[in-house]
Amino acid sequence: MGVATGKESARAAKPRRQVGPYTLITALDDAHTRIPVPERRYIARSSDGQRTVLLSLPHSGRDPQRFLAEAEASRYLLGSCSAPATAVAGPGEPAWYASPYLPVLPLPTALAVHGGPLPERTVRALGAALAETLAVLHGQGLTFAGVSPAAVLLAADRPRLSCYGAVRAAAPDGTARSGLTGLEAGSLPPEQASGGRPRPLGDVYALGATLAYAATRYTTPERDELPTALREIIARCLSRDPGARPQLAEVIASLCGDAGREGGSGSLLGPGWLPGRVIAALAHQSAAVLTAEISVEAPSVSPSSPVSHPD
Template sequence: MERLRHDDPPRLGPYLTVARLDGDGAVPERRYLGRTADGEHTVLLCAPLPEAAPAAWAIEAELASRLSVPRFLRPASRGSEAGLPWYAVPYTPVLPLPAALAAHGGPLPEDLVRRLGAALAAGLATAHARGQAHAGVTPAAVLIGAGGPLLGCFGAVRSAAPEGPPGLDPGCLAPELRAGGRPEPLGDVFALGAVLAYAASGHTVPEQSELPPGLRRLVASCLARDPADRPSAPEVLRAVSPSGLQQTQAAAVTVLDEQDPLPLPGRVVAALAAQSAELLASELPAARPARPARPAPEKVH
């Protein structure tokens, strides 16, 4: 949690912005913690960066709201405030992956990295089977909570301005995307490899020696320059699952969803608890009247 800055919106739709989820760093969108004026509902709010293309971002948010993919952050309501599109999801305590590493005091244990990779690969495998690339996988897009990881920042590359995707860690951008290609599933796999490298070493482009030996071959294959040399998301899932678990994609997703929550390190659990307590104890800013021309937020069913 970070204090709001002078250029942050005081409200988005019916929600008063209370704090930023993120500090400084490579984040493809703005994320806030917000509450209704009566204090009854607390949400995670997402909005585009100033340098992003807001219309394209809104299209991606609409698509994300209609997807039902395990581990993908799904908007529950959407709207626009003074031309700024936004979406909201119910709040649960979460830390962006960089904040989780900071709370832990360094890279995460290999077993936790594998579990994290399995959960994210399962979600990506489902999306890819439907012909949809996430196009926004980056360390800050991964939100760590007691219930397991969630993947936000959907469509960050597709909604980028002509100058390129703002806020995306360059180490997560596949060579074909840097050359102007369109997002494809194997570009997500490249980014997933960079995320696993970051979780295990603190860097999206680490030296091999910085990675645990058990992850070196997998990360190197995900980060192959030629997409044809990368594994698919289901292959990544099999590689990080215990004992090379051999399951069909659908069965793998089911088994992963039924597993116990991630065994988070104590300091990460403490940081999640502190965030929740700080948010609940924070005073709501004075509510500003809603603009009469603003449409009501669209509910997603």
């Protein structure tokens, strides 16, 4: 797995790599899932040992200024599932941004830990919570432009949406984005794949692809592969015609059902919303990160060079 493991304790005495003021502990993402990740993500700690963060770097070859512009813009995101940057690289520094650490698993890693698609209740809770947050962002006049399986982080209390602006950071409007590093093809709305400007209904498409992945392990499954109770709403989200996609309020109502008319996603995010194996993996990660030690002096690493699990 890409999350911190018990091997970290054995590696504690070795110097680790550093980005800006942070020393890397471990990679967040599991390469074995083979799901594209819009940015390179790590769990890291400040050199004084006082702050643990989720640290993101751009892929090699990406424009660092576009990456930093989206990171800076994320500071203004609202919504309970938003994960805005709280620290961004300064002038003259290699590009990076950070947000406070909490135990999380990327959605692809959660499926690997669980051993297959997630239960219907989990998918419903996930979708409703993300849809509510997207509705808040759209109310701010923003388009997330980066919803995908890897962008979704599962925490014990609720999901978080990371990788804000990944589509905009990958290439400017008018430039075809199909096949670009880090963008999951099935989650990329057709109108954005061809270089179109990201718009709110594109977020609805990407949300549908992400829920399809959570329910089937595929972002573009056949209609009859989707769970019967979720089939219609997810299939509508995945319409190639933006005008045929549902509004987020309809998505929320469909996923929450009668139980959520008053409480929204809160009615689904109570104890048991995540499978036991995922909860156990979150606890394991938390313990491993807590006990990981770092050396105060660490060699620096350029974000333009690949970084694997720090040795």
